[in-house]
Amino acid sequence: MEITTSAGVVQARQLVRTLAQNLRLSLVEQTKLITAASELARNTLIYGGGGTMTGTVIEEWGRRGIRLVFADQGPGIADVELALTDGWTSGNGMGLGLSGSRRLVDDFVLDSAPGRGTTVTITKWAR
Numbered sequence: 001m002e003i004t005t006s007a008g009v010v011q012a013r014q015l016v017r018t019l020a021q022n023l024r025l026s027l028v029e030q031t032k033l034i035t036a037a038s039e040l041a042r043n044t045l046i047y048g049g050g051g052t053m054t055g056t057v058i059e060e061w062g063r064r065g066i067r068l069v070f071a072d073q074g075p076g077i078a079d080v081e082l083a084l085t086d087g088w089t090s091g092n093g094m095g096l097g098l099s100g101s102r103r104l105v106d107d108f109v110l111d112s113a114p115g116r117g118t119t120v121t122i123t124k125w126a127r
Contacts, residue, residue, distance in 0.1 A: 001015060001052065001053055001054070001055075002050070002051075002052055003041050003044045003045050003050055003051055003052060003053055003070075004045070004050035004051075005045070005050075006045070008041070008045065008050075009038065009041040009042050009045055012037060012038075012041040012053045013034055013037060013038045013041065015053075015055055016033060016034050016037040016055060016066070016068065017030065017034055019055050019057060019066050020033050020034065020066060020124075022057070023057055023064060023065070023066060023126050024126065025066075025124065025126055025127075026127065029124060029126075029127065032104040032105065032124070033066065033068075033104070033105065033122075033124040035100075035101075035104055036100075036101040036104040036105050036122055036124075037053070037068055037122075039097040039098075039100060039101045040053075040068070040070045040097070040098075040101055040120050040122070041053055041070065042097070043070070043097050043098070043120075044070045044071075044072045044118075047072075047074060047075075047118075048072025048073070048074030048075075048117065048118055049072060049073070049074045050072065051070065051071050051072030051073065051074070051117075052069075052070070052071050052072075053068060053069065053070050053071075054068070054069045055067070055068050056068075058123070063125050063126065064125070064126045065106070065123050065124055065125040065126055066123065066124050067121065067122070067123045068121070068122050068123075069119065069120070069121045070118075070119065070120045070121075070122075071117065071118070071119045071120075072117050072118055072119075073117040074117050074118060075114065075115070075117075076112045076113050076114045076115055076116045076117055076118055077110075077112040077113070077114075077118055078113075078114050080110055080112055083098055083110075083112075084098050084099050084102060084110065085099065098110065098120075101120075101122065105122040105123060105124050106123055106124055106125045107121075107122065107123035108120070108121075108122050109121040109122075
């Protein structure tokens with residue numbers, strides 16, 4: 001799905017909620033995933049200039065989960081480790097979006113470089 005406006009962020013959050021409910025994640029796990037997705041969708045819009053989110057129910061090694069991929073063609077992140085540090089921000093936020101999202105999910109992969117855009121892949125496994 002496209003994330004090119006604030007409405008796209010809301011739609012992304014709604015899609016993630018539906019996927020989480022369909023997978024029967026607990027309310028706590030749903031909240032964690034939706035919060036992470038909301039932060040990453042907002043980052044895609046604000047820092048990446050818009051992009052996409054894909055959401056998939058996956059099954060690997062006998063377990064089921066939800067994998068979300070946020071991608072943009074924005075300026076990219078020069079120092080990924082610094083960007084994942086609590087409190088660091090390139091904008092006006094609190095600097096908890098990326099690092100906070102990473103703590104809320106089971107798997108978190110950030111791929112970015114200047115001039116190449118950013119892709120963040122997160123996975124939440126059903127318990």
